[in-house]
Amino acid sequence: MNNDTSHINPLESEAIFIMREVAAQFENPVLLFSGGKDSITLVRLAQKAFYPAKIPFPLLHIDTGHNFPETIKFRDQLVEELGLTLIVRHVQDSIDQGKVKEETGKYSSRNTLQTTTLLDAIEEFKFDACIGGARRDEEKARAKERIFSVRDDFGQWDEKNQRPELFDMLNGDIEHGQNVRVFPISNWTELDVWSYIERENLEIPSIYFSHKRDTFLRDGMIWSASEFVHREEDEEVSTRTVRFRTVGDMSCTAAVSSFASTISEVVAEIRSSTISERGARIDDKRSEAAMESRKQQGYF
Amino acid sequence: MEVLKIGTAGSVDDGKSTLIGRILYDTKSLTTDKLEAIERTSKQKGFDYLDFSLATDGLVAEREQGITIDVAHIYFSTNKRSYIIADSPGHVEYTRNMVTGASTSQVAIILIDARKGVVEQTNRHFFINNLLRIKNVIVAINKMDLVDYSEEVYTKIKTDFEKLIEKREYKEQEISFIPVSALKGDNVVSTSENMSWYSGESILEHLESLNIENIYNEGIMRFPVQYVIRPKTNEYHDFRAYSGKVYGNSLTVGDEVVVLPSQTTSKVKEIHFYDEKYETANKNTSVSLTLEDDINVSRGDMIVKVNELPKIEKQLSATVCWMDSDFLSSGKKYALQHGVNKVLTKIDSIQHKIKPDYSGIETEASPVKMNDIVSVTLKLNKPIFFDSFKDNKENGAFILIDPQSNNTVGVGFVE
Numbered sequence: 178m179n180n181d182t183s184h185i186n187p188l189e190s191e192a193i194f195i196m197r198e199v200a201a202q203f204e205n206p207v208l209l210f211s212g213g214k215d216s217i218t219l220v221r222l223a224q225k226a227f228y229p230a231k232i233p234f235p236l237l238h239i240d241t242g243h244n245f246p247e248t249i250k251f252r253d254q255l256v257e258e259l260g261l262t263l264i265v266r267h268v269q270d271s272i273d274q275g276k277v278k279e280e281t282g283k284y285s286s287r288n289t290l291q292t293t294t295l296l297d298a299i300e301e302f303k304f305d306a307c308i309g310g311a312r313r314d315e316e317k318a319r320a321k322e323r324i325f326s327v328r329d330d331f332g333q334w335d336e337k338n339q340r341p342e343l344f345d346m347l348n349g350d351i352e353h354g355q356n357v358r359v360f361p362i363s364n365w366t367e368l369d370v371w372s373y374i375e376r377e378n379l380e381i382p383s384i385y386f387s388h389k390r391d392t393f394l395r396d397g398m399i400w401s402a403s404e405f406v407h408r409e410e411d412e413e414v415s416t417r418t419v420r421f422r423t424v425g426d427m428s429c430t431a432a433v434s435s436f437a438s439t440i441s442e443v444v445a446e447i448r449s450s451t452i453s454e455r456g457a458r459i460d461d462k463r464s465e466a467a468m469e470s471r472k473q474q475g476y477f
Numbered sequence: 478m479e480v481l482k483i484g485t486a487g488s489v490d491d492g493k494s495t496l497i498g499r500i501l502y503d504t505k506s507l508t509t510d511k512l513e514a515i516e517r518t519s520k521q522k523g524f525d526y527l528d529f530s531l532a533t534d535g536l537v538a539e540r541e542q543g544i545t546i547d548v549a550h551i552y553f554s555t556n557k558r559s560y561i562i563a564d565s566p567g568h569v570e571y572t573r574n575m576v577t578g579a580s581t582s583q584v585a586i587i588l589i590d591a592r593k594g595v596v597e598q599t600n601r602h603f604f605i606n607n608l609l610r611i612k613n614v615i616v617a618i619n620k621m622d623l624v625d626y627s628e629e630v631y632t633k634i635k636t637d638f639e640k641l642i643e644k645r646e647y648k649e650q651e652i653s654f655i656p657v658s659a660l661k662g663d664n665v666v667s668t669s670e671n672m673s674w675y676s677g678e679s680i681l682e683h684l685e686s687l688n689i690e691n692i693y694n695e696g697i698m699r700f701p702v703q704y705v706i707r708p709k710t711n712e713y714h715d716f717r718a719y720s721g722k723v724y725g726n727s728l729t730v731g732d733e734v735v736v737l738p739s740q741t742t743s744k745v746k747e748i749h750f751y752d753e754k755y756e757t758a759n760k761n762t763s764v765s766l767t768l769e770d771d772i773n774v775s776r777g778d779m780i781v782k783v784n785e786l787p788k789i790e791k792q793l794s795a796t797v798c799w800m801d802s803d804f805l806s807s808g809k810k811y812a813l814q815h816g817v818n819k820v821l822t823k824i825d826s827i828q829h830k831i832k833p834d835y836s837g838i839e840t841e842a843s844p845v846k847m848n849d850i851v852s853v854t855l856k857l858n859k860p861i862f863f864d865s866f867k868d869n870k871e872n873g874a875f876i877l878i879d880p881q882s883n884n885t886v887g888v889g890f891v892e
Binding site (some may be wrong): 314 | 479481508509510511514518533534535536537538540546547548549550551552554558559561573574576579580581627690703704706707708709710712713714716720721722723749751752761762763776800812817870871872875876878880883884885888
């Protein structure tokens with residue numbers, strides 16, 4: 178491996194092209210922002226696509242209520258610095274309204290519940306395009322995604338009957354009530370994203386860097402010990418030096434042992450890693466088809 | 478470093494997914510957790526080998542049926558470059574997904590089962606890859622382990638395939654033959670000792686040796702205007718830039734240009750990429766331009782260099798690959814998307830059907846069904862600015878959209 182990042186240039190141009198297609202083809206687009214590295218990359222790409230004009234769409238964050246506080250703090254700083262519009266919708270509200278029920282038990286998480294809150298927000302604001310930071314290299318169901326992926330009135334993905342997508346022509350024609358999920362960094366790998374963050378000097382939440390944290394071991398993974406994670410009595414908490422490779426919320430993201438405290442150390446670590454990024458996603462481990470079935474329901 | 482995109486093709490069970498799995502495995506691109514998942518599921522299914530298709534067949538329906546329905550995109554890299562493989566379905570009914578995967582590929586790998594030789598799908602996939610003008614084709618004759626690594630079998634298949642090559646339209650396409658066993662790893666990443674009669678490269682060696690500059694043909698510069706950037710802030714009060722992707726060739730500050738359809742001439746004043754200005758914009762970069770003169774330019778317009786005008790017409794002849802379960806209807810209006818420009822169209826006449834097995838044409842063209850390839854003439858409600866597909870891929874292709882279903886129902890290649 179070498180450290181040359183020039184192969185990102187065509188990927189960057191492709192992503193900028195897609196951002197501009199969204200702004201041109203849709204009336205009411207939104208960028209789904211989680212505070213994670215992929216959505217931070219999307220924000221930079223959107224800045225580049227429309228500069229010197231402002232990004233012509235708001236950000237939407239679906240807050241599970243179990244987010245790492247570092248991520249929320251980072252999110253609010255970024256929005257303020259760049260003068261962006263941020264919409265936040267809370268999973269807690271969906272629970273309070275009786276639309277979804279909190280999971281219980283050892284593996285309970287709010288990951289699946291997010292879908293309802295997201296679909297409600299899409300309906301509330303009549304968003305016709307939702308830009309997301311999903312990448313095809315992350316997971317095998319995501320490897321099947323189009324760049325413009327149509328969702329029906331119920332937010333569902335018809336994975337066996339996707340629109341052909343030819344050359345770089347993107348067909349954003351939809352019926353009223355449908356929406357398109359747009360994935361500008363489809364063709365980027367995890368390493369591409371990290372190399373880009375390094376090259377562009379982008380700020381990211383501190384949990385991506387090595388830090389000391391109260392954790393416990395379960396199923397060979399390092400879980401964050403927090404009030405949002407159910408812990409069995411025999412699961413002992415100890416302080417470990419860890420970082421996060423992917424940032425879902427506290428109940429679905431495992432940490433990795435790491436001493437990487439700068440971006441370049443993180444890049445070096447990813448480069449030599451033998452475990453995939455989603456290997457630390459507890460939400461994917463539920464079954465072989467965990468991602469596909471969530472996507473069919475409207476998950477991002 | 479560069480990115481090279483590869484499309485796979487070949488009939489059902491020719492081992493496309495296995496080949497990709499083998500490439501990933503031998504280049505050590507499979508992470509431990511993914512490899513363990515494959516080992517686990519292979520064992521559950523009672524296989525005594527690793528079923529690599531489990532790495533790429535991402536949908537439940539695919540794993541249930543043991544087939545590939547839609548394109549999966551797979552990523553790996555070597556010291557030399559990054560690769561994207563579009564693992565495409567082999568079934569006839571999913572040809573449209575195969576075309577989707579192939580349309581953005583620079584190299585195609587067509588697999589042939591050594592026991593079966595050249596079959597109908599081989600013809601079809603070679604035809605489509607030739608129609609799409611994919612510069613490099615690797616014909617991988619697979620499952621050589623099941624025919625005792627026989628040179629005779631390999632030579633027979635190669636000779637049969639060469640008969641197809643003679644009939645192809647796009648003659649400059651470069652074709653190489655490689656005998657492989659994806660399952661055993663012969664000639665995939667490293668060259669095989671089981672076939673000492675073969676002195677050529679392995680698939681990966683061949684991919685590494687391709688010169689990417691030669692794969693992208695130089696063409697004529699086309700700049701379809703995608704989006705107009707107007708900040709309307711105090712600092713940039715009258716700033717107006719035209720954004721888009723540069724196709725075919727580069728564009729430089731000071732170039733004399735014509736804006737279509739108005740045919741107004743001007744000069745390139747500045748080339749912007751984010752907060753920097755550049756002297757030249759290379760092809761395939763997304764930039765924004767300002768012009769010397771204050772003229773009216775909007776999305777769907779095209780900026781070209783003077784003396785390099787494309788065709789500006791309201792009718793055209795094209796080869797269309799039909800992709801919808803509803804038949805193509807000659808009386809019906811469709812939307813035609815040409816790059817970022819959209820017009821209305823009606824099929825004026827269906828000339829004939831082209832048989833993708835190279836057995837000629839069918840003059841009785843109707844009805845035009847899914848996966849049929851037809852030669853048609855189209856009428857448009859407004860002129861578009863196009864080149865023939867052979868001169869400029871991006872500016873010579875279009876898609877047809879059904880205005881009722883909004884689906885992409887066909888892809889066209891301008892003659």
